[in-house]
Amino acid sequence: MGSSGAPPAAAPGPRAWWRGLSARARRNLKRALAAGMVLVLVVAVLLARFLSVENTERDADLALIAAEARGDAAGIIDQLSGCRASPSCVAQAKANAANPRLRRKGAVKILQLTSNTAYSLSGTTGKTRLAWTVLGTLPVVQCITVHRTGNAFTGIHIHLTALSAPIPNEGICGKRSADEIRELEEARELSGQ
Numbered sequence: 001m002g003s004s005g006a007p008p009a010a011a012p013g014p015r016a017w018w019r020g021l022s023a024r025a026r027r028n029l030k031r032a033l034a035a036g037m038v039l040v041l042v043v044a045v046l047l048a049r050f051l052s053v054e055n056t057e058r059d060a061d062l063a064l065i066a067a068e069a070r071g072d073a074a075g076i077i078d079q080l081s082g083c084r085a086s087p088s089c090v091a092q093a094k095a096n097a098a099n100p101r102l103r104r105k106g107a108v109k110i111l112q113l114t115s116n117t118a119y120s121l122s123g124t125t126g127k128t129r130l131a132w133t134v135l136g137t138l139p140v141v142q143c144i145t146v147h148r149t150g151n152a153f154t155g156i157h158i159h160l161t162a163l164s165a166p167i168p169n170e171g172i173c174g175k176r177s178a179d180e181i182r183e184l185e186e187a188r189e190l191s192g193q
Contacts, residue, residue, distance in 0.1 A: 065130065122148075129141065
């Protein structure tokens with residue numbers, strides 16, 4: 001209480017500010033807020049759609065490898081787009097299905113997935129290096145050719161088009177860069193090989 005006995009004057013709050021605006025200014029502010037909310041929702045939907053593509057590729061890779069671990073050549077061929085029309089793809093699928101190193105009982109676990117097409121905003125083709133195992137067995141590394149179509153607005157679609165035979169555990173899917181080659185040579189020199 002002040003010396004005159006009257007309570008001190010309160011600072012004007014947001015309600016007073018809002019009432020102080022003209023009707024036109026309030027209408028424009030409401031429209032701007034609504035447009036901002038719509039923009040945030042559109043961006044959130046596009047971002048969620050874009051990020052879900054990585055899970056879609058992982059699921060497709062897992063289904064392909066699971067068919068391979070069962071020794072299911074037809075399942076491998078069904079998972080690979082255009083494989084039935086390619087004699088070399090069918091032959092590779094049958095060879096993988098018959099390979100005793102790849103046939104395993106149990107749930108397939110992905111140890112590492114490195115995709116050259118990951119987070120692409122548009123259609124592209126590249127190799128995915130996939131390390132996988134069934135618990136209690138040695139890991140296997142293979143290359144999967146992945147073709148992405150579409151874009152972030154219309155949706156990105158995943159097509160697996162080829163599956164390699166097993167490669168060495170340190171192997172890569174594609175050509176090594178000059179830096180990688182130099183690092184490998186230095187590592188060999190240091191180890192005395």
